[in-house]
Amino acid sequence: MRASDRAYSALREDIIEWRLRPGTVLAEVEQSERLGVSRTPVREALSRLTAEGLTTAAGGRGVVVTDISxxxxxxxxxxxxxxxxxxxxxxxxxxxxxxxxxxxxxxxxxxxxxxxxxxxxxxxxxxxxxxxxxxxxxxxxxxxxxxxxxxxxxxxxxxxxxxxxxxxxxxxxxxxxxxxxxxxxxxxxxxxxxxxxxxxxxxxxxxxxxxxx
The missing domain is CATH 1.20.120.530 (GntR ligand-binding domain-like)
Known part of the structure; x- marks a missing residue:
């Protein structure tokens, strides 16, 4: 499995299971260290999650987990x-x-x-x-x-x-x-x-x- 796929699967599961709660900032450096991959796969994973509506760009804060209203x-x-x-x-x-x-x-x-x-x-x-x-x-x-x-x-x-x-x-x-x-x-x-x-x-x-x- 590619590094970006691993990062995507891990982040997606953490969001779905509420381990990463709405409003959590997903910084590339922090997530790459946590997941044991480089920043590029994390960036690709975050793009896929944003396309699915699980994360969103929040101005200067970077990418955050979306809320469920x-x-x-x-x-x-x-x-x-x-x-x-x-x-x-x-x-x-x-x-x-x-x-x-x-x-x-x-x-x-x-x-x-x-x-x-x-x-x-x-x-x-x-x-x-x-x-x-x-x-x-x-x-x-x-x-x-x-x-x-x-x-x-x-x-x-x-x-x-x-x-x-x-x-x-x-x-x-x-x-x-x-x-x-x-x-x-x-x-x-x-x-x-x-x-x-x-x-x-x-x-x-x-x-x-x-x-x-």
Whole structure:
């Protein structure tokens, strides 16, 4: 892997996981020392992150991690509903039922992963990621899948806002299970309804708990 790719992956994960919080200045010298690469790969990585909207130029301060405001959360969920509700319906029509039946069975057991143990929670997030990937594959629409992947990098940051709320995580697991079950059943309207309900509850929770940085 190229040095710029390594730097990009490391910085991207740190931003998504909130180890680098909104407003953090990402100085090239400091980050190159931290990541063990030269300044040029860091500069390239920061350019890619800025193109994705995870960082932004802040005048004389250099590059900083972008904030997630309530307005931006509303905008993300407007787009998310447009894309994900349609994708769920297409997956129900075009997907392999057995794949989603297996994901449903795993998601039903997901509460067992939702302990206070961080690695266990990462297993849950990985399971949700597999559901996302299965939907992307099932819809057979490259443009829609690419649009959702581009959106998810920001959604993961928003999702982490609820990471300390065990009740919400358990509810979200049940909602994801319902989506997988509807797709496995080949029922587009039920898949749309399950996805719409999940998005509504997720947005309501995030807006109720989010405090601007």
């Amino acid at each position: 309530l307005d931006s959360i509303d905008e993300l969920f407007e787009l998310r509903e447009t894309l994900e509700v349609r994708a769920a319906a297409l997956a129900a029509q075009r997907g392999e039922p057995g794949i989603f039946a297996e994901l449903h069975a795993q998601l039903v057991l997901a509460p067992e992963l939702l302990s206070d143990n961080d690695p266990a929670r990462h297993e849950y997030y990985a399971l949700v990621g597999r559901l996302d990937d299965a939907i992307d594959s099932a819809i057979s629409n490259t443009y829609l899948a690419n649009a959702m992947r581009s959106l998810r990098v920001h959604l993961v940051r928003v999702r982490r806002l609820a990471a300390d709320d065990a009740a919400r995580l358990h509810a979200a697991a049940a909602e994801h299970a319902a989506i997988a079950e509807a797709i496995a059943a080949g029922n587009p309207r039920l898949a749309e309804a399950a996805t719409t309900l999940h998005l509504h509850r997720s947005l309501t929770h995030v807006k109720a708990t989010h405090t601007p940085h």
